[in-house]
Amino acid sequence: GDSVTQMEGPVTLSEEAFLTINCTYTATGYPSLFWYVQYPGEGLQLLLKATKADDKGSNKGFEATYRKETTSFHLEKGSVQVSDSAVYFCALSSRLGKSTFGDGTTLTVKP
Amino acid sequence: NAGVTQTPKFQVLKTGQSMTLQCAQDMNHEYMSWYRQDPGMGLRLIHYSVGAGITDQGEVPNGYNVSRSTTEDFPLRLLSAAPSQTSVYFCASSYSSGGAQETQYFGPGTRLLVL
Numbered sequence: 001g002d003s004v005t006q007m008e009g010p011v012t013l014s015e016e017a018f019l020t021i022n023c024t025y026t027a028t029g030y031p032s033l034f035w036y037v038q039y040p041g042e043g044l045q046l047l048l049k050a051t052k053a054d055d056k057g058s059n060k061g062f063e064a065t066y067r068k069e070t071t072s073f074h075l076e077k078g079s080v081q082v083s084d085s086a087v088y089f090c091a092l093s094s095r096l097g098k099s100t101f102g103d104g105t106t107l108t109v110k111p
Numbered sequence: 112n113a114g115v116t117q118t119p120k121f122q123v124l125k126t127g128q129s130m131t132l133q134c135a136q137d138m139n140h141e142y143m144s145w146y147r148q149d150p151g152m153g154l155r156l157i158h159y160s161v162g163a164g165i166t167d168q169g170e171v172p173n174g175y176n177v178s179r180s181t182t183e184d185f186p187l188r189l190l191s192a193a194p195s196q197t198s199v200y201f202c203a204s205s206y207s208s209g210g211a212q213e214t215q216y217f218g219p220g221t222r223l224l225v226l
Contacts, residue, residue: 034214043115043201043217044154051208089153097142097161097207098169099215103153 002027006090006102013080013109021075021105023064023090031092033057033066033073038087038104047075047088080109112137117202117218124192124225132187132221134202142205143185144169144215145177147198154201160185161207192225199223 007022025033032051036044048057053068062077073090090102118133136143144159146169156169160179174196176188185204189196199222203215 043219046214049214098156098159101154
């Protein structure tokens with residue numbers, strides 16, 4: 001079945017550091033790929049997405065590129081802020097009407 | 112639009128009690144899903160629906176029941192609560208594109224404690 005593997009956390013960075021959170025997936029067919037973010041006490045919300053190979057999703061300075069050859073969708077940001085502290089989830093959706101999520105990576109950014 | 116709403120926000124149950132977690136969306140989305148979130152385990156799919164009258168099991172369906180009589184509502188029923196069902200429950204909805212699930216919109220969650 002489908003699966004998503006995220007780099008283990010937690011991740012702690014200083015403000016303005018470079019962020020990478022790795023995500024690889026296993027799926028049949030051509031899934032859409034997503035990054036969601038969860039702030040404390042809230043539900044998940046979409047950060048960015050990509051629907052086909054070589055697409056780059058971007059939002060709020062975050063980027064991720066759909067790499068079919070390496071089955072990856074790594075999240076990057078060039079300069080993190082304290083307000084980026086949250087839990088980040090990589091996810092894929094198939095044509096079966098459901099999604100598969102990674103375990104989440106907790107990011108803490110210190111001033 | 113209210114988006115996805117969930118009630119209650121917090122609930123305490125005793126082992127063996129039953130209850131229904133409510134979920135409603137006003138975006139006319141075809142797809143709705145229920146997840147549970149436990150520390151270190153990400154989100155696990157309980158049940159999902161691709162339209163009114165159509166439901167299917169996810170990864171962890173045991174002990175839970177769902178029905179989808181309207182597009183808007185997707186209640187989750189706990190038949191006989193157990194301490195292992197202590198968790199945070201999220202409902203989500205999305206539209207479809209070519210049969211694939213598009214961006215999911217999540218509710219604020221229901222925190223359930225089973226004693």
